[in-house]
Amino acid sequence: MFSSLRVLMVEDNPGDAGLVREMFRGVPSWDLLHADALAGARAILTTESVDAILLDLNLPDSEGVETVDHVRGVAGDLPILVLTGMDDEDLALASLQRGAQDYLTKGQIDPDRLKRALRYAIERRRLTLALEAERQQARRERELRQLAAISGPREMDVTGALYGKLPLKAYSKRHFEALVSRYRDLLDAVAEGQKYKVDHRVSARLRDMAGDLGVLKAGPRDLVEIHTEALGEIISTLTPQQEPLYAEEGRLMLLELMGYLAGYYRQFAPASRWAEAGGKDD
Numbered sequence: 001m002f003s004s005l006r007v008l009m010v011e012d013n014p015g016d017a018g019l020v021r022e023m024f025r026g027v028p029s030w031d032l033l034h035a036d037a038l039a040g041a042r043a044i045l046t047t048e049s050v051d052a053i054l055l056d057l058n059l060p061d062s063e064g065v066e067t068v069d070h071v072r073g074v075a076g077d078l079p080i081l082v083l084t085g086m087d088d089e090d091l092a093l094a095s096l097q098r099g100a101q102d103y104l105t106k107g108q109i110d111p112d113r114l115k116r117a118l119r120y121a122i123e124r125r126r127l128t129l130a131l132e133a134e135r136q137q138a139r140r141e142r143e144l145r146q147l148a149a150i151s152g153p154r155e156m157d158v159t160g161a162l163y164g165k166l167p168l169k170a171y172s173k174r175h176f177e178a179l180v181s182r183y184r185d186l187l188d189a190v191a192e193g194q195k196y197k198v199d200h201r202v203s204a205r206l207r208d209m210a211g212d213l214g215v216l217k218a219g220p221r222d223l224v225e226i227h228t229e230a231l232g233e234i235i236s237t238l239t240p241q242q243e244p245l246y247a248e249e250g251r252l253m254l255l256e257l258m259g260y261l262a263g264y265y266r267q268f269a270p271a272s273r274w275a276e277a278g279g280k281d282d
Contacts, residue, residue, distance in 0.1 A: 006031045007118060009054040010041040010071070011083060016106055020054065023111040038062040038070055045074045052118050055100070056083045057091060065091065068098040077129070079121035101125070136243060168213075168222040175216055176226070182209060184230040190249045191242070203256065210260035220258060227254045 007024075009032055011017040017034060024032040033048060035041040038061045044050070053075060057067045071080060082103040084092040092103035101121040104114065169176045186209075189200035213222065231250055238246060 004029045004031075005052070005118065005122070006033065006048070006050045007052050007054060008033045008035065008041065008044055008048075008050045009083075010035050010038070010059065011054070011056045012036040012059050013056070016056070016083065019109070020114070023109070023114050026111055027115070036060070038067065041071060042074050045071075045078075050078065051122055052079045052081065054081050054083055054104070057088070057095060065094045065098050068095045068100050072099050077125065079125045081117055081121055167225065168216055168218050169225055172216065176222075176229075179209070179213070179226050180229045180233070183226050184234055186253065187230060187234060187246060187250055190253055191245055194245060194249060202253070206253065206257050207260045210257055210264050213257075213261055214264035218261065220261075223254060223258055223261065 007030065009017060009020055011020070011034070017036070021032060021034070024030050033044055033050065035044055036059075038059050041053075041055075053071060055067065055071055057064060059067060062070055068080060068082070079102075080100045082092050082095045082100045083106055084103050085106050089103075089105070092100075092105075095103065101124060102117050104117060168179075186202055186205060189202050189205075193200050193202065216222075227250060231246065234246065235243060
């Protein structure tokens with residue numbers, strides 16, 4: 001699993017950097033990249049792929065636990081192992097609270113301990129990502145179950161068939177797939193609008209879509225199935241950070257579309273007896 005690793009060392013002390021470099025020479029398949037300042041580390045992290053980071057907290061352009069924050073902002077969830085001096089253990093412990101996975105005391109590092117610490121940190125990251133993926137999958141399944149519940153039990157499809165009303169997906173697959181594609185584009189537009197504050201006229205496009213759904217005599221269940229299908233297609237391409245935005249904005253978009261469809265049908269609903277009487281009470 002760890003036959004080949006790329007590690008970024010961020011260390012401004014030439015002597016300490018040289019010691020770590022010597023340790024890496026004993027493992028030819030392990031590649032060590034080096035930056036002597038935060039700016040150099042950022043440049044490497046934006047252009048190179050690495051598996052872990054060895055980080056000195058006191059650099060020419062950053063000092064203390066804030067260094068962890070600065071690197072984390074570029075490195076994402078990569079494991080960070082702090083390099084600390086003999087009298088910096090309190091600072092190292094504080095850095096763990098800011099997201100570092102481990103710390104190594106300078107002067108006490110040996111090749112075996114370095115290799116073991118890197119392996120453990122990378123394996124912990126792998127397990128954490130796997131656990132988060134399981135949680136995301138559970139949230140997706142819960143979201144889809146809730147959406148299915150909104151549209152009513154599937155037994156209603158049987159009743160609808162008896163009266164000549166089938167779900168849109170069943171009686172016009174071509175229209176259903178086209179509407180799913182349009183809805184997916186709208187989901188992307190909503191998410192992009194929220195992120196970059198761009199107006200994609202989503203509400204106007206939803207109103208137009210509601211008119212097309214009305215012509216097809218679609219009902220609430222059809223809308224939920226379109227939403228579920230589009231969300232199911234797009235969700236596998238999202239990062240964990242994007243997924244909550246799509247789920248929340250998609251839910252609001254579905255409700256807005258339902259409102260427009262209800263408005264479309266109200267145009268053709270017969271006037272109430274109360275309205276026919278001129279709005280007068282009996």
